[in-house]
Amino acid sequence: MGGAVSSKFPLLNERIYAPYKIAALVEVLAEQGIAPEDSLKGSGVEPDQIYDASVMTSVRQYAAVCRNAVSLSSDPATPFRTGARLHLAAYGMYGYALMSCLSLRDYFRLGVKYHRLATPTITIEWTEHPDTSV
Known part of the structure; x- marks a missing residue:
């Protein structure tokens, strides 16, 4: 079973994704008055890295920022506002x-x-x- 899962899904810690989704979520949260440092807490991503094209992030890091968004934001439209920024x-x-x-x-x-x-x-x-x- 392990082979089937790994062939379908990347390892959660593989840093192979540009941080554009993280950047979009951090921007939306910042508009709600949430500091980027709080949005990124526990993700291992620093605020100055979210716009750096050479920085690679993992699914786990993105999930950490999403968990922070759920706990910090009271706006139910946050996911939609974030998605609207992803072209x-x-x-x-x-x-x-x-x-x-x-x-x-x-x-x-x-x-x-x-x-x-x-x-x-x-x-x-x-x-x-x-x-x-x-």
Whole structure:
């Protein structure tokens, strides 16, 4: 079973992700009056690193910042405000590949096939039916 899990999900401590998602969340929390140091507490990421393209972060570090957001923020729209800051270009080649899709069908096929490049913590499936897609 261990092999199946590791092939589907990255190790939680692998530092292979740019900190753009962390930066977006820290920005939203800062607008609510929450200091970046508090948002990043326990993550191992420093405020000056969230905009540094050479810094790599892990899923565990992002999860730590998310836990802090849940405990520090009283705004239920925080996840939506954060997501609104994450543009496709921030996802690098994956994002540019998605932007180059000529149809919604191609977009979903490519997005589902390679989504683990950007969001390895969830599983995404897409199924076409005669009148709908799920």
